[in-house]
Amino acid sequence: MMKISVVIPVYNIEDYLSECLDSIVNQSLEDIEIICVNDGSTDGSLDILKEYESKDSRVKIISQENKGIGNARNTALEYAKGEYVYFIDGDDTLELDALERLYDLNIEKNADFIIFKISNFNGETGERINDEYYTMPYLKDRVGEDAFNYDDVRDMALDLCVCSPGNIFKREFIEEIRFPEGLLFEDNVFFTHAIFKADRILFYDEFLYNRRQRPDSTSTHLTVKSLDTIEITNLLLDLCSQFNHPKHKGALYYRIFHNIYNIFKQADPSQKEEFFERIKYEYLKNKDKWESDDFFANNLKDEYRHMFNCAIKSKNATRFEKCVDSFNKESKLQKVRNKIYEII
Structure with a gap:
């Protein structure tokens, strides 16, 4: 069994996709599969995916009609074979040693999933944006480096950062969890289900994910x-x-x-x-x-x-x-x- 399945939904992000893919194919952990779901792109995104597929056998492309990010992620989960699953958005990037560090931590602590900090940046200027919602200092103060579950954080369980690329999940743990389809804010349901269900969650006090804030993003309109x-x-x-x-x-x-x-x-x-x-x-x-x-x-x-x-x-x-x-x-x-x- 390969170590990690990386899931990338792709819809009309040709301007950012190569940067995202570079941050995945160049991970220090090489035993991964990269499942790219082309969700009905009408720009050059599919051509970029095919270029990477031709150079790296770990890249797999699934093309479908546009059904939204929830459906695209669910589709990828049907194909995922890794011990762990990581979701990344195709316009963002991951630190090059992130998957290795997360995998090693998972093996050491046997977590159902890990939450880590997210670094936001302005997509036009590159300026870093400080946002406690994505760094969760209150969670660090509560649990430190110890494994926890819902009972340990019940008062803040629905106030934690909801962003799938800020988590990595044991695949067998999420076998019965799926994203709602056709709706915005789909991460909320998946993450809350995971919080309620998990026996062992870890908070990793490190910035591993770089989240691009775009003026044309659906979350900003x-x-x-x-x-x-x-x-x-x-x-x-x-x-x-x-x-x-x-x-x-x-x-x-x-x-x-x-x-x-x-x-x-x-x-x-x-x-x-x-x-x-x-x-x-x-x-x-x-x-x-x-x-x-x-x-x-x-x-x-x-x-x-x-x-x-x-x-x-x-x-x-x-x-x-x-x-x-x-x-x-x-x-x-x-x-x-x-x-x-x-x-x-």
Whole structure:
């Protein structure tokens, strides 16, 4: 069995792909396979992949119609034969000794998966960007170099950095874990499932992955696809039920209502009607499921219940916004009344 399967989804990244591939084919650990899923690229990405395939027998190309990064990664997992699996995005790079260091650490500590630090840089200027979300100093303070599991970090489990290229997984550990397909933020479900399931996780306090921040990235633009977070969070609610971790439901409903309304408020006025229609559709689709959940029925904040009701009852974006904001205005008025009563 080879040591590591490296998975690279590829979609229209001809400007960055060679740099990524160079960082993988030149790894100090040579016993790897490199599975490149050409996800319907229409630029020169496939030609670049074929060039590398002709020079390095470890490079394998799978071509398919465009189905998104979640599907591309799942496709690669069906072919992966390595003892461990590493996912990298095709516009980023990995330190040249990263896989060797991670493999050796895995062998020494027998981890289900390892989390390590990510270095972000501006794709236009090359400037490094400091971001504690990707370095997780709070996780280092909690666990140090010791193996841990969900019970050791339950209070921060849903606040850890979610970025698949910042992890390496034992392949047999993720045999039953897959990425949701056709949705943005697919990493959240895969990573949370792994956190809930794992017996032994390690935090490696080293920068091994270089993440390019691009102005044209899907993660930097606010579009109606940003509302995929509703369905993603629904899947996280399912995991909480599956693993009996109901304590996270409050934070997840916060994402479904509070965060979603913030996205709606920030949307361009020309897009608000489209955003509202998607929100209403998702809320109505999940109405029965949420209302049958004990937390939703008995512990949901009044503010979130109001947002939910406003969405399903309003006829358009304008009425939805006025309805939600009426609760906020009333809350402010009530706070003023309470202060007056305290003075009296």
